[in-house]
Amino acid sequence: MKRRNTPTKEAILQLLVKSGKAMSRDAIEEKIDVAMDRATIYRVLNRFCDDGIIHRIVAEDGKQYFAVCMRCDEHSFTNNHFHFRCTQCETIECLPQEVHFSLPNGYQVENVNCVLVGICKDCAAKQAEEKK
Numbered sequence: 001m002k003r004r005n006t007p008t009k010e011a012i013l014q015l016l017v018k019s020g021k022a023m024s025r026d027a028i029e030e031k032i033d034v035a036m037d038r039a040t041i042y043r044v045l046n047r048f049c050d051d052g053i054i055h056r057i058v059a060e061d062g063k064q065y066f067a068v069c070m071r072c073d074e075h076s077f078t079n080n081h082f083h084f085r086c087t088q089c090e091t092i093e094c095l096p097q098e099v100h101f102s103l104p105n106g107y108q109v110e111n112v113n114c115v116l117v118g119i120c121k122d123c124a125a126k127q128a129e130e131k132k
Helices: 007-018 025-031 038-050 122-129
Strands: 055-058 062-065 081-086 092-098 113-120
Touching: 007 038, 025 038, 025 113, 038 055, 038 062, 062 092, 081 122
Parallel strands: 081 113
Antiparallel strands: 055 062, 081 092
16 A cells, blocks of 8 residues: 655655654654654554565564664565664664574474674774773
């Protein structure tokens, strides 16, 4: 079903594209330059997920993040890929490697949500530089 484009949808999508990283609803609400309420933001994000425009990442703390995966070709972000959440800069990003795993016979995977938690390469480089 084709949905009409609105300034609200366009503002949210452009913010996600420009950020290049996953953003929580809170972060989107804080940075968006169009007046909208929390319910509207969630409604738009959920529609974008349903339409395959963005994908949802649920972090280990249960918080939801939303991203346009720049490393994935169109509609392939449902493939098995890891996400990484940095404990220092609090960013979440899609990692480019596909996840390979095996399951016991009879199991079928429909979705994978893998979030690795640690220090990203940028923060690690800053730490190394500060130690010099």
